[in-house]
Amino acid sequence: MADQQTEYVTLVSSDGFEFKVLRSAACLAGAIKRMLDPTSNFAEAVSNRCVFENINGVVLEKVCEYLYYNEKHKESKDVPDMDIPPELCLELLMAADYLDV
Amino acid sequence: MSQEQDHDLPEPPSSPPFFPQHSLSFRKKRSHSIYSEAAHTSSDPPVFSSDDPPEAEGLENYAAHRKKRKYRGTWWSHELVVGTRNIKTKGELSRNVDSGVWLASDDTQDSLPDATTLLNHGVQHEDPYSTIEECADEEAVNITSSIAPSYISQDDFIAQQAIECYLELGDERIDLSDLSLSSISNATLKSLHSLIRNPRITNEAPSPEHYESLTPFLQLFLSRNALRTLPFELWNLQNLSVLSLRNNKLTELPSCIAKLHNLIELNLAGNRLRWLPWELLRLVGPGGKLRRLNVRPNPLFEGIEFEEVSTVIVDITGMTSTVDYLKDKLDIARQESVNHRQLVSSDNLTERLEKLEKQCAWTEKLCNVFRSRGEKGLFDSAYSAVRHCGESSSFQDRVSTVGPAQTHAPYNYHPAFIASTPVTFFRFDGTLAPYSQTPPTALPLDVRHLPASLLGSVAPPPTTASIYAPSLLDLAFRVSTQHLSHAQILSLLPSDTPLHLLQVLDAAENVRKTNGSAQQDCSACGRPFVIARTEWIEYWHCAPDTFCCPTDELFLPFLRRGCSWGCAFDPATDELYGHSELADN
Numbered sequence: 001m002a003d004q005q006t007e008y009v010t011l012v013s014s015d016g017f018e019f020k021v022l023r024s025a026a027c028l029a030g031a032i033k034r035m036l037d038p039t040s041n042f043a044e045a046v047s048n049r050c051v052f053e054n055i056n057g058v059v060l061e062k063v064c065e066y067l068y069y070n071e072k073h074k075e076s077k078d079v080p081d082m083d084i085p086p087e088l089c090l091e092l093l094m095a096a097d098y099l100d101v
Numbered sequence: 102m103s104q105e106q107d108h109d110l111p112e113p114p115s116s117p118p119f120f121p122q123h124s125l126s127f128r129k130k131r132s133h134s135i136y137s138e139a140a141h142t143s144s145d146p147p148v149f150s151s152d153d154p155p156e157a158e159g160l161e162n163y164a165a166h167r168k169k170r171k172y173r174g175t176w177w178s179h180e181l182v183v184g185t186r187n188i189k190t191k192g193e194l195s196r197n198v199d200s201g202v203w204l205a206s207d208d209t210q211d212s213l214p215d216a217t218t219l220l221n222h223g224v225q226h227e228d229p230y231s232t233i234e235e236c237a238d239e240e241a242v243n244i245t246s247s248i249a250p251s252y253i254s255q256d257d258f259i260a261q262q263a264i265e266c267y268l269e270l271g272d273e274r275i276d277l278s279d280l281s282l283s284s285i286s287n288a289t290l291k292s293l294h295s296l297i298r299n300p301r302i303t304n305e306a307p308s309p310e311h312y313e314s315l316t317p318f319l320q321l322f323l324s325r326n327a328l329r330t331l332p333f334e335l336w337n338l339q340n341l342s343v344l345s346l347r348n349n350k351l352t353e354l355p356s357c358i359a360k361l362h363n364l365i366e367l368n369l370a371g372n373r374l375r376w377l378p379w380e381l382l383r384l385v386g387p388g389g390k391l392r393r394l395n396v397r398p399n400p401l402f403e404g405i406e407f408e409e410v411s412t413v414i415v416d417i418t419g420m421t422s423t424v425d426y427l428k429d430k431l432d433i434a435r436q437e438s439v440n441h442r443q444l445v446s447s448d449n450l451t452e453r454l455e456k457l458e459k460q461c462a463w464t465e466k467l468c469n470v471f472r473s474r475g476e477k478g479l480f481d482s483a484y485s486a487v488r489h490c491g492e493s494s495s496f497q498d499r500v501s502t503v504g505p506a507q508t509h510a511p512y513n514y515h516p517a518f519i520a521s522t523p524v525t526f527f528r529f530d531g532t533l534a535p536y537s538q539t540p541p542t543a544l545p546l547d548v549r550h551l552p553a554s555l556l557g558s559v560a561p562p563p564t565t566a567s568i569y570a571p572s573l574l575d576l577a578f579r580v581s582t583q584h585l586s587h588a589q590i591l592s593l594l595p596s597d598t599p600l601h602l603l604q605v606l607d608a609a610e611n612v613r614k615t616n617g618s619a620q621q622d623c624s625a626c627g628r629p630f631v632i633a634r635t636e637w638i639e640y641w642h643c644a645p646d647t648f649c650c651p652t653d654e655l656f657l658p659f660l661r662r663g664c665s666w667g668c669a670f671d672p673a674t675d676e677l678y679g680h681s682e683l684a685d686n
Contacts, residue, residue, distance in 0.1 A: 099573075
């Protein structure tokens with residue numbers, strides 16, 4: 001409870017995979033930012049742990065990859081495209097919309 | 102298991118058949134073909150393979166036949182039925198190939214008029230090259246009198262017939278005007294790829310310097326139809342040199358038009374266009390060949406309201422005198438406003454003053470652009486040649502003079518950037534970002550006036566995310582539209598998919614119909630995108646063909662779409678991105 005603003009936050013997928021992600025990167029996603037907002041009093045903000053019941057581990061891994069990709073290219077102008085496997089594209093589509101990213 | 106039972110069953114579905122059954126069905130099939138062909142053609146029946154033992158085979162065959170014949174009826178009635186069917190199919194097949202026999206017969210209902218009319222032309226005219234004009238006249242008559250078969254629309258049928266006729270003659274002037282077409286399919290236009298220009302026929306042997314490529318310079322006239330959208334196959338006709346879309350019902354011209362890099366003339370007059378694609382400027386600049394661009398009348402956006410419309414000469418001297426004239430007027434108006442300051446009804450006057458000020462500023466900017474480029478950059482000899490030829494002759498004559506010989510002449514017209522509207526920003530899912538104004542494409546139809554600033558300076562909205570990286574949603578959309586069709590995506594998405602995602606999908610499908618791909622290219626960085634993140638209108642002076650121009654036609658609106666927020670903004674120079682690319686080349 002005391003250490004509310006940790007450097008890393010944990011994202012948990014529906015099938016139990018846990019991803020430890022930099023807070024600054026995770027907050028690029030609007031939904032995660034709202035969950036972790038210290039003023040919101042959400043359980044996630046207190047525990048620094050977000051559980052996504054509708055996103056499975058494979059998709060969440062790709063989402064984390066995107067978050068770091070976006071963080072990495074924050075300043076750069078010529079951003080290369082991230083690879084997205086076609087078999088994941090529709091699930092990622094839904095996840096991206098859900099997470100506001 | 103008896104053999105009779107097997108005969109009643111349909112042929113293929115039986116899984117790995119036993120050897121005798123297999124040989125039986127095989128023979129049956131073959132013997133049937135022998136039977137029908139032997140009865141109705143003069144050619145020899147196919148020879149039995151020498152591998153088959155002749156006697157036993159024959160017996161078995163006859164047994165199989167008898168059984169079948171019994172089932173169908175007597176041998177004579179059976180033969181009759183088979184006979185008529187065969188004659189019919191044979192007739193249909195041979196009509197396309199055989200010119201002599203079937204041409205004159207008008208009694209059959211199922212004759213294909215396109216094939217017959219085509220062949221008529223080919224047979225009647227000994228020298229097709231001398232009678233192209235004649236054919237073009239006849240073709241109009243033939244088209245109106247025929248009815249389309251059920252599998253294509255009447256519009257397509259008419260267009261296809263006309264195109265067939267031009268293909269047959271090798272005529273590169275494809276005139277599909279005045280056919281009241283409301284749509285054209287991709288398949289119809291695709292056949293234009295196979296057009297080959299007719300060689301020039303002279304009495305002397307051609308010398309090497311008279312070499313001419315047989316690649317056609319297509320001239321496609323779709324004027325005076327009712328087209329609302331254009332098939333994307335049109336943008337694949339790389340050899341198109343003249344495209345006339347005059348008097349149609351087009352509301353938007355897709356950015357893919359930049360693919361037609363051999364385009365010399367483009368006529369868009371009399372449509373419902375409110376803006377032009379920014380990519381069109383690529384065809385006008387040094388990289389393109391476009392020399393004639395007709396865009397008026399169209400309900401285009403206007404950046405300034407004109408206090409007074411007059412015709413000006415579009416060169417340095419003409420523009421300088423116009424600016425001087427406007428400045429004089431402005432001084433007089435200012436004097437008046439000072440004199441009438443005490444009067445109550447001065448609103449009208451201040452409004453007039455504002456209009457004049459803006460008009461003066463825009464014209465002066467254009468004049469400065471001209472001045473900085475110098476005389477030579479704007480007009481060279483090739484330009485004035487085209488200009489004079491265009492001024493003195495009719496449209497049709499002009500078309501014939503702009504041939505392949507002139508396409509490689511040095512031509513140095515540069516469009517000039519004048520002003521830009523504020524940029525509209527969209528969120529990652531295509532909804533309007535906070536504090537952003539309505540995008541130009543979503544403005545109601547009665548809005549004609551869309552103000553713009555000459556500076557074009559704009560600040561991107563504050564965000565923690567990268568302003569250049571594509572959103573994950575856009576990346577996912579790009580991959581899914583690449584690999585799956587619209588229907589497939591819809592069937593695979595869960596039933597509780599949010600509505601705005603479905604709207605994006607529908608919009609992407611509409612783009613795919615006009616562009617051939619759901620992705621568009623960013624006008625600033627060239628990267629593909631599905632969801633536009635920025636949108637704005639730029640006013641350019643772009644009149645490659647006109648020497649004299651009414652003042653309200655000096656500035657044309659061009660729509661730009663960007664793939665990321667950063668694409669509308671270049672922090673280094675604090676200027677809208679992408680101007681130098683066109684202006685400085």
